[in-house]
Amino acid sequence: MSSGAEDGLAVTVRDKRFGARQVIADLTFRAAPGEFVALVGPSGCGKSTLLNILAGLDPAFEGSVQAPPGRLGMVFQAPRLLPWRSVADNLLLVDPPGGAAAVEDILAAVGLAGRGASWPNHLSLGMQRRVAVARAFAVNPAVLLMDEPFVSLDADLAGSLRDLLRALLAQRPTTVVFVTHDVAEARDLADRILYLAPSPTRVEREEVIMNRSIKEKQAAARTRSG
């Protein structure tokens, strides 16, 4: 992916309504190429609605979403794997560039080498989430959308999945929009945090986190000492 500023993600949602009720108003943000932006807000503040708009799942809004050229990867709150297809087939079905070899690579990268033939519901929930993350990275996404992907996991498991995500992004950088209600999680991962206020959803304030190279060094230090 080239790194021109015009290749970033530019989002403007002037007006989004469900019936007469306005749920998003004048919400604007940009994400530079390779930037990790976290959207933080209380549950039910329209974060998922916003993400559905970004994903192109909900075209009924006033505004625009300009995404860099390339494909979209998305990790949902639930893993949303096809239970009747094997792990490898779940990845192959999204048409990853590089085909079966790429699928094996990404499965190895998320720590599931050799599990391609398993049925998704024979894996633990943590493993299913790894598969969902692998599926998103398998398409070499220009933009990666994540909707509270590590919610309802115990702290250790969520932490190890965050480490996995960091490692994957170091290898395969991409622009990330990460939705969460957990400020600590956002600070742990993001370059920049946008705090959202509810009804209607809008950006309340912005927090720039230290840059990622420092965070990576810290994470590496943690891994060495742990």
Add this chain to the structure above:
Amino acid sequence: MSVDLRRVGSLMLLLMLWQAVAITADSPLLPDPVAVVARMVADSVTGELPYHLGATLARVAASFVLAFAIGAAIGVMMGRYRAIDRVFDGWLIFFLNLPALVTIILAYVWLGLGEVAAIAAVAINKIPNVAATLREGARTLDGDLAAVAKVYGMGRWRTLRHVVAPQLVPFALAAVRTGLALIWKIVLVVELLGRSNGVGFQIHMHFQMFDVTGLLAYALAFILVVQAIELFILGPVEARLVQWR
């Protein structure tokens, strides 16, 4: 494939009961199982039984495919689109409750005593059944998985094949099961009323001759074929389709 011993035992009990009643009755109107099986073998050797069984099977297959294709399309559309469901729900109830006999007679009256009328009559009887079952399936389709397919640009065909169809499998299998049971029986009535071959026609002939042995021989051959389809086709297909559970 495991053979259930209790099932074999219960079938043996039925045969023994039949044998006992036949011996007690001692009448040509109630032949014992041995006579019926002997008749099945004899009519198979002459080729008569396979010919009529084949004719019936062909009608079952044709009307089954027709009913399933049309019924599934209608059912899925009704399950997916509320407007279509509202318009055709009344029709569905009407046709679900229309007696098979009425459809058959009307088909023969309107289309003539031919093969087209026979197969159409059977299919019309089964279509509402398939439609109602698959409508339930289409109503429960998972919107979350559809969103995954859309986000990852899976395309229409791939989505249908890998995301939608597997969710409809249990409903389709239910429709196939009840469909076979229903269609078999309707085909016999259709043959009895207006065809000159098939198991239904033969049963009609034997009825006129009071040939109960022949009648039972055809009925038994028929049951055996249905069981064979269940055991060697439907069972393995189902096992394969739901192995991920």
